[in-house]
Amino acid sequence: MPVAEPAPLSIGIDFGTTNTVIAVADEDGRAEAVTFRHGEADLKGFVTALCYWQERAGGRVTTRVEGGPFAMDQLMVGGGPQRFIQSFKTFAASASFQETRIFGRTTRFEDLVVDFLGTAAKRAGRPLDLENARVQIGRPVRFAGTNPDEALAMTRYRSAFGRLGLTDAHYVYEPVGAAFFYARALDHDSTVLVADFGGGTSDFSVMRFERRDGRLAATPLSHAGIGIAGDSFDYRIVDAMVSPALGKGSSYRSLDKVLTVPNRYYANLARWHQLAMMKSNGDLAGLRDLEKVALEPEALRRFIDVVDYDLGLALYRAVSDAKVALSSTDEAEFRFVADDVSITGRIARADFESWIAEDVARIGATVDEALARAGVTEKAIDRVFLTGGTSFVPAIRRLFTDRFDADRLTQADQFESIAYGLALIGREPDAARWAA
Template structure:
């Protein structure tokens, strides 16, 4: 058996958050912590902020993570804030993002993000380990996700590291992390709920000390998760105040406002791009013919005043509150827009019921692929922020029983497992099957 590499780096490049972990032994992996403005944390927001600045090469300065949020909040109307750009990796319709006078391809945004991600990690990742393991979703976001395109974009993005990169399914990384807790053989199902995708893997774990401790059996995924749940709240509570469902006059007819005007509010990667001359001209024209012009004026205020970040923070706060409370209030107050709405957990669960049904079907597909009945699963490990939603947990409790469910390290388990997989002498067996 080949010796383990000296150091390996696990990178969980997530839709909402990204995490780094370093391993230097078969059972040892440490999270990289960031001295962020809001306090030290191992979780780094997958966000970018760009602004114009004289004296900077190209005239465009940028930051990432918590520092990007800090820059944006300090000067929102003079900057461009981008979050969840991972969600366009497999989208052939996305070519470039226009930021001031420049246009950035996906891989260029990714390279800027990696530059700051590693810079803020500091000495912990210097020198950069020779072996790098990067997580990837089982299924990318999008109804027509182009996996080959996503792979090319990932390759171009991570080429900036100057290292060979090994791609591993994200839930497999979480499975490897969870397996390190076990002291006896077991078959485990890992459910990873990210911002953009929900991914599932089934793994057999052998006894400690076995030459091949873990054996992957099956994987499945679907391109919906936490961001979709957020949009359900936006769609019910926010968009009606911005004109969705309203009408406009066209000559002697009254027509419904086309839903395309509101599509960008469902995707952070597109919402950040709405503040353009062309979009604002279109909205001002719509306001002139709208039956309720004040609603369109509120939408214009959201776009012009860069209120999208604050809106989604409020929506995310409501979602998190409903994970521990039977009801909560959405509160948002800013220029041109005021929203207060009481929501019960039952209402929220009704809104996301269609999404949960599709997630359940994806879990069943993984079980069918593995050829296993629910009784054959010893442990179900739930990870990712949306795994804390009671209705999500109930989906697994109904299938496997509450006693088999486990959770913990919801935001860091993937990176932890990826770093440990990097220590494996048999790394090739963990590489995502279409990456080999």
């Protein structure tokens, strides 16, 4: 049976928890990321976010939607009813998430994906002829969530992308896409461990690469993944540095009793966009009531101001800046000053590593699981390819240097590598064999 020739254009879609990257590979095997013009910048990543809002004109009310950084712009502008949704990839494998209501419209996970990619296509710096291209879509080895339903997630993926005309798309494990991108530079047969650290999940693949008649051949030996990654590390900083300054653990008086402020309010700090939702779900009103009877009302006042003034995004940027700084220094300043809110302090790397120790241990156990499933020892791994910003966290790097010689490690912060690999896989005559 003859192998089908690849389409003139191959597109790779790295649909991420935090950012989505789209890459295109042409007939000559060159891959490049699709850019998105935002202000004066050409962005290679499109923030995985949506903002819905309503406009009234001529007596009619119309619901509009924007995605990526333009969704964040709209959220900051405000001025009327809005619904902001970010990191919705984490809902894919959740059986408990069936739908949400957006201005009266029943909206499912598939609707969010279609709306998001529609805005991305509209904002892309080049036309995306998805229906006439060979398309590879990245998927995590293990979906995020406490009890992820992989079959449900893939049913939702196929339904959503199918509505975009991608009924023949290939779904490829994200670390396999990264591995393909990396393996092009291999000049000898190798067994490679690929570690892909995203925003919501950390995924690992063991691959055997061989050169046969000048072509790259690969045999996947194992895959493993866990729903812990960069966002989890951010929240550890928030929980240790930010939440106490906003009143977590403080008390209030109710009649003749002294009670602790409920932790449920601080769960909203897990994702910055959840703070904006506190205005409509009753949590902000609850905080205002607690402030009146709090023993430390100034702390709750800071929390109220963070929500009132929509400071969640700026807060998480300060958290991210501190985390990045701790990758290259033993101590970093945490500084968040906006409007009437000021939270500052020093973070020692040793303290940060103690906060994330349990997360790192679970990631390490997942690496061990990938090796065990492949039936190989650490000594059998010729190269280790680390990708994603979290791979630069020293505790994560030590996780690998403790298991493998440092000279076997290759590290890249090029967050386009998965999308590039996915697009390049589509240039292979047997692209389907790379699919999960």
